[in-house]
Amino acid sequence: MLGFAARRLAFAVASVAAVVVITFLLVHAAPGEPMLGTADRTFASPDVIARQRALFGLDRPLPVQFIRYAGNLVRGELGTSFVLHRPVSSILAEALPHTLLLGGTALVASLLLGLAVGALQAARHRSRTDTLLGAATLVFYSVPVFWLGLMLLLVFGEQLHWLPVSGMRSAALEDGSALARALDVARHLVLPAASLALVQAAAFARFQRSALVESLAGEHIRAARAKGLPERTVLLKHALRGALAPTITLAGLSVPYFLAGSVLVESIFGWPGLGRVAYDAIFARDYNVITAVALVSGVLVAASNLLADVAVALADPRVRLER
Amino acid sequence: MSPWRAAARRFGRNRAAVVGAALVGALVLASLLGPLVTPDPLAQPDPVRLQDRPPSAAHLFGTDPYSRDVLSRTLSGARVSLVVGVGAALLAVTLGAGVGLVAGLAGRRTDQLLMRGVDVALALPRIILLLAVFAVWERVPPVAVLGVIAATGWFQTSRIVRAAVLSLREADFVVAARALGAGGAGLVRRHLLPHVAAPVIVSASLDVGNIILLEAGLSYLGLGVRPPTPTWGNMIMDGKDVLFSAPWVALAPGCALVLTVVAFNLAGDGLRDAFDPKVA
């Protein structure tokens, strides 16, 4: 078991390193220029901009920049943002928890919803329910997450006024009780999390349905049924367990989608997370922030894959023996 | 009956799959013919009075903030989505199949090297990297978008193909053919490819939908293909500023996206079920 985990860990580290190198090269070698004179107030003269470039070391050759960057990384320094003038690590430290809240909620919600729908479909295989749910999951699976967010905003935020349209909190609740504030955040969480969760839930449901149907056709299921066990027990105890391992893997693989989705969704809903930071940094060509966000995402993805692999290996010993 | 024929028949009997395929065909036709009958998607005949007009007889999907006809832009945007979607999927499976074949047929060391690389690549957050690439690339022609998406999407295919090749290498008929002196290329073409083709085709067709959504997300962020060339993604980007006052601007390309991806997914599901009727 330990050897397995160690091997996967090695992969994780290798992939993180690859992300860093690739992103650095792409971001620095490309023709764009960090927006040191902002479109907002363009009074930065060319001399000021030139001096900024020198101050940030952007006028040095590429290999020199990379060595500096790698050296800093090893020491835990992620550089300074050109636009916000503060250490990137503190920007990320502030934003990451919000994205984890949003992404985590969306992941859990999508798993629960997707598994439930998929199981229902498998249980009512080939029935009308199955067909209808199948159509619904197909549509939601095919929807672009940013458009779904905009539509939810339009309908539930603007037209019906049921939910807040932006932000993480209401301005007036700064002195409310902890419960009131938590509920307030929860209300602001609904629409962005729903945008992310609905699409992934559809993906989970589709997968779960086919995995369960396949599993339900298996030998041991027929044996269980022959024993006279109630259908629900058959479903829950035997079939689901078989579908567990791939589901964990799938959940782990969905992390990049939640991260990328947060770049799109957080801006639409004004959610102050990592996705917003990435979005703004992309437009402002804030190199250090872009690289750092790619790094953090790479780490998150590698970590979740690692966790998923280990969890699956724990659940299903056969996996450990592969390769 | 050849396995292809059997698969085709199963596909034909699957109503959903047929609908999907028909829809894809209709979309392709519309994207090709549409721009011939609708006004120029870049035209701004009356930049001021025609701004943000709701759907009417003259403009079936209304006009956008730059006074352009939304219907013609939607049809024009279909071109980019279809070209990038199908093109990148094809290119990706070609790349993946190539690498997978090499890994499966070559010696152990090459195989190990390639597959380790693929494993690391699979672990990379593709979308994050695409964002970083396109963020710094100023004006990207659709072909480049296609190329970069394909270059980051072939890894899974290579694994599938390699697995198929490995399983076939030791199969009786291959050993027999080799013993009879059959050469490498002929072997590949006549025996390996058909076996490998099925999962590759299915994977490619299911990929198209994802690639279309990926491209849409990139152009929504203002990356990839930039305005004024219409893509569904950048049309939604234009539309979000007038979401509450002129919702049709974002509604039309969004619905088009959903429709197209649903079509490809239906067809892809159908292909998968046709080739592998385990689960129906």
Added chain:
Amino acid sequence: MLFAAAAVLAGCARRPATPGAPVVIATTGDADVLLPPVTSVTTGINVSDLLFCRLAELKLGLNTVDDSGFRPVLARSWDHPDSLTIVFHLDPRARWQDGVPVRAADVAYTFAVYRDPAVNAPLAPFLAAIDSVVARDSLTVAFRFRRWYPEQLYDATYHMRILPRHLLDTIPPARLGAAPFGRAPVGDGPYRFVRWTAGSEIVLAADTTWFLGRPGIARLVWRVTPELATAVSTLLAGEADAMEVIPARGQLERVQHDTTVRLVPYPSPFYAAIVFNLRRPPFGDRDVRRAIAMAVDRPTVVQSVFGPFAQVAAGATGPMQWIWSDAIRQLPFDTAAAARALEARGWRRGGSGAWRSARGAPLAFTLLVPTSSGVRQQAAVLLQDELKRFGVDMRIQPLEFTVMERRTQTGDFDAAFISRTIDPSPASLLQWWSPGASDNIGRYADTTFASLTSAALRARTRAEAAPLWREALGRLNEEAPAIFLFSPRNNAAVSTRLENVTIRPDSWLATVTTWRVRETGSGARGRHTGQP
């Protein structure tokens, strides 16, 4: 007697705002850092403007030349002992929010910081005319200038916001921007910093004992909503009370139809112009430029694109500046005269109506337009149409803003549709049109214009200077290095529960201390949702 005095005092005292209800400002961008020399983003500037004071402020008329155009803030009074010196006497009541009094040493320190290359303040070049700032005693500070010019007071007061030396001087200048102070500043202004939640909101509370009087609004909150349409929605829903500018026409209409929010128009600090690159033929030829400028019906184009929300530019200036005037000489819209000018230079109209030079080259060029500006794109299309009818082939190339910046900086363009941000001083004209200025992207070099502007810069009073500036602007219009098209009117949106709202065009919250919240509940907060 005491009773009467009390009554008078009660009348003079500011009425307190409705306790507790913050005034929320909707903004689409977060601040970058709250430290005046470093901050460069709109929200950052707006917030730090209320935290840190200047020595003196411009009055609403924005007269940058006469002493009477300024009112005292940190400096209670000032005098001009000689032509190269201004001595400021600080108000002894001014103090930092940690209690320490504001002293002359703070002013000297601030000047050093703004000028330090390690800080790289974008405003540093504007302080070039100041030779030194010396603290004579704790409340007296002397500014010494390199030469005499009438806007010395403007330069001494407008660009710098005074920083607390006792809190900052131990920080190395290169690290000032990144210091924690910029995230939790201590200022001397009418508002003090409460909290900044990155990406969400910035909260300021009124300093009720501020030495120049208690601000009318107790609490100001900037709420960051990245999407413009959503930001306007928060305004209409009553979750926000004010917005600096409503940019797009569609959004303006939404606000106009709402009864709880009203629009307050004010001149924007922008003008837009099509700048010709004089290094590229045929734009080196003045008559060709004039002809193209005369072939364009500016009022119609501006009216079509903006309706009532912009004015035709009278020249390289905007209504915000006091040099703006209807009396500035402008080129008329006269296609016949334009045609004659071209013919005099050897151009002939071909069969299709297109102009061709003596050697047969068509009169064609490419106009760069930034994709970030919808209105400029619209105007460009209309202009293209007009010019086509006249026989000039103008092609439009939309480019991303940073790309366009690079092209114009390197001179790789025929013509560019640029927007200039002006400040109250007419001297900003020189930044873009003086021979040899780095921002003079078209490389326009005209000695007459240069001598007119130097004469204007030496005039002692505004009354003397104004006609000279008008001459200079008129000259610029005649030489046509650019077609000066429009200056948009900004529309701020404020809730009807705010009263006494005035807006200074260069800094919309400059007079916020005099704004009030209407005490009677006006229902603006009632009809929204999203608030428990």
